[in-house]
Amino acid sequence: MTVLELQRRWGGAISAAMAALARVLALVATVLMLLGGHPDVAIAELGPSGGSASETYAVAVVEHLRVKVPAEARQAWLEAEQGSWEPWLQQQPGFIGRDLLWDPEREEGTLLIRWASREQWKAIPEEEVEAVQSRFERLARAATGQQQGNPFPLVFEGELQPQGAAAS
Numbered sequence: 001m002t003v004l005e006l007q008r009r010w011g012g013a014i015s016a017a018m019a020a021l022a023r024v025l026a027l028v029a030t031v032l033m034l035l036g037g038h039p040d041v042a043i044a045e046l047g048p049s050g051g052s053a054s055e056t057y058a059v060a061v062v063e064h065l066r067v068k069v070p071a072e073a074r075q076a077w078l079e080a081e082q083g084s085w086e087p088w089l090q091q092q093p094g095f096i097g098r099d100l101l102w103d104p105e106r107e108e109g110t111l112l113i114r115w116a117s118r119e120q121w122k123a124i125p126e127e128e129v130e131a132v133q134s135r136f137e138r139l140a141r142a143a144t145g146q147q148q149g150n151p152f153p154l155v156f157e158g159e160l161q162p163q164g165a166a167a168s
Contacts, residue, residue, distance in 0.1 A: 059096055059162050063113035063121060066156040070107050076143035077109055077152050084136035088128075089113065094120025108155060118159070 069077045081100060089095050096114040103110065115121040140151045 059114045061115050061118045062160040064158045064160050065111040067109045067152045068155055069102060069109040069152055073144050073151060074102060076140060079143055080136050080140040083139045084132055088132045092124060
């Protein structure tokens with residue numbers, strides 16, 4: 001059997017296998033970044049505005065949230081966050097900073113909110129959180145044209161513990 005005959009006979013299967021291998025390698029690389037202390041995941045110490053070396057706060061816990069954010073509504077999500085959660089969080093004791101990330105494949109927003117202590121984070125009254133969430137949803141509805149509900153529903157809620165030599 002010649003190379004040309006082999007290519008005709010098995011070319012599709014080889015292409016499919018190569019595509020599957022590429023997906024597996026991408027998944028492995030993502031897991032390694034998560035487990036290996038990628039700066040977007042394991043944030044151990046940052047300055048008060050996200051990186052100043054003059055004053056450093058140890059991060060005790062990272063609040064991890066994921067919300068559904070369709071591509072066409074991404075800017076509306078960011079504006080609603082800036083008009084509600086951002087100014088409120090900046091006033092909270094123990095709040096160090098946060099990162100807003102967007103996954104275009106899943107069309108999800110990821111929020112990583114850094115706290116100096118779990119106790120400070122969890123001491124915030126639920127009524128305050130609900131009031132800020134209501135403001136967020138009003139701003140989001142106005143920006144997206146949605147008449148009711150939350151245009152950016154919560155998909156996941158959890159917490160991360162910083163690891164590594166710099167973690168306290």
